[in-house]
Amino acid sequence: MKSAIVTSALLAALAVTGCTNINPHYDAAKPHHTAEGFRNNYPPNPAYQRPELGFIEGWISRLKNWTTPSDSREPSAPILGVAPDLPFVSVNRSEPALTWIGHATFLYQTGTGVNILTDPVFEERASPLSFAGPKRHQPPGIALAALPRIDVVLISHSHYDHLSVDSLRALWRQEGGPPVMLAPLGVDLWLEKNITGGDRSKIVKLDWWDKTSIDGMEIQLLPVHHWSSRTPWDRNATLWGAFALKTAKSSFFFSGDLGYSKDIADIAARFNGFDLAAIGIGAYQPVWYRNSHVSPDEAVRIHRELKIKRSVGMHWGTFPMGQERLDQAPIDLAQARREQGVADDAFFVLRHGETYLPASNARRNGEQRSPSQ
Template identity: 40%
Template sequence: MPSMWKAVKFLMETNHSDIPKEEVLNQTLPILKPNFNYDVNRISMTWIGHSTSVINMDGVTILTDPIFSTRASMSQFVGPARYRKAAATVDELPQIDAVVISHNHYDHLDLGSVEALNARFGSDLYWLVPSGLKEWMKEVGVTQNVIELEWWQSTCIPNHPDIQFTLTPAQHWTRRGLTDERKVLWGSWTVIGPKHRFFFAGDTGYCPVFKQIGQMYGPFDLSAIPIGAYEPRWLMEPQHVDPEQAVQIHEDIRSKLSVGVHWGTFALAHEYYLEPPMKLKTSLNEHNLNETEFITISIGETKTI
């Protein structure tokens, strides 16, 4: 977790994100209208923005780290504002069976989005969260179908007993207020069905645990791995991978296809806003990997394999 002096130093450094006006963004980062008509025999991912994606596999539809609000903050009046809107509203989503939460930072666990999802889906929706988050969910009105897991612990949801959800480790931290640092757990998610395997890295720095995840649960058919919010490295390296480290995770977990997330939505760090996909391609070439193995897609776009 960054100390106060590191936070001040970060704010004093030059920010190279250079977010342009919307008319330029519409060309460089277009937002597509999602098509949620999935092929039930295949595995699909629709990128809603940031780390929020809809995953459809083996008859189950999963939502990752939902944030549909304008700001990733404790208040919708201050804090980081999205420069690209979500590809869909909560009301426009397909029927969601399960939400997986990686950790409680505001850009991954958004109060307004939790409330909206709970209002729409109610008892039909299951929430899979790291240990310690169940009490927070209860406080904000989600009083049923919340399943807490420790690292390496697995569960299923009643309507899909053939789908195994496992909270796997990641290198990160948690906090929402001034006094709750590391009071709840964080992690990545491994989802294994009868035909397909999906991995969601959440938010993470690089660490050797990904090799272990790959050995235990790989190979994965599809993975969502963060590639943004990584500069400056002196601050971000312990908690956010850069594109080269994201490629290393891709290799460690033995992913057949990975999609870069956690970029193109909020200016949370100092790299140029279009740098993550460019560095990703460079890193793939340096690892002698085909550029089709680890890709980026447009907000609202669906990738099916």
């Protein structure tokens, strides 16, 4: 009964924002544009065919997945974070460093004096409602209020576990002024409406393969196989993508959410490898999720095909988005490394709050903490 009530409440809340989509960024010369929104470059993998469900039935199924507790998703062992090394990250301006805050949220310090935050979500739930939806299993590795000043925010797409109203509003009001926000087409308009109060001075909109330069750093939005929505009525109304960053000191690939597709070969053809990457490894069960998220095996393939020196697995252990156990992804990642001949220190996971220093292949660890802290 409780699950049915929550599902009804979610549908009612989402219905408020339902409307007919018109793509204000539509360019008929670009195949991935449609009059209503956007589409992937390549067809979905038929091996990962989603069960046929009607429109309403599909959303009810998704909402039940969000609201129904599942013992099968509980981790096989406690997921322990570490206290962040705040004295280091708060002043670090000269050394490339990547700190996992949780899910797809990282603090990436470029080593050139720029602090970047990816897909910032600090809320208790990745949901349109505060009382229902995927609940955070592990606290943020760094509290929002404890972050150093953020210069740039990268937003990969509009899903609730990647795009948060409250987190972005807090960053917009941060001491020292708001960060520059880089967003795929359509998400820029959402930011203007919901975050900046109509101010576009700090919003940079990007289509696939578009580039921009900020503080001597080149940033490019890359095509990946995924989708977008925040309601049952706006599917693919806004664009999605991965990011490539290049500075004088290093290069970085941020996958956002993606299913494995020929887009990876297209990206590989344009880049001569990356020094560091954050790649999703979770929410790959049931199998039809893999048209939207890669499995650890596919993530290792991406690592190899993009010629990445060091990769960090993300999108696991924070929100229960898939049906696998919350700690299953790192276990399957280890097996995938062995099967594909990738060294353990070439593709690994961090603890929530842990900082990785790619130049020295070292980590900065704080005190271990329990999931309840």
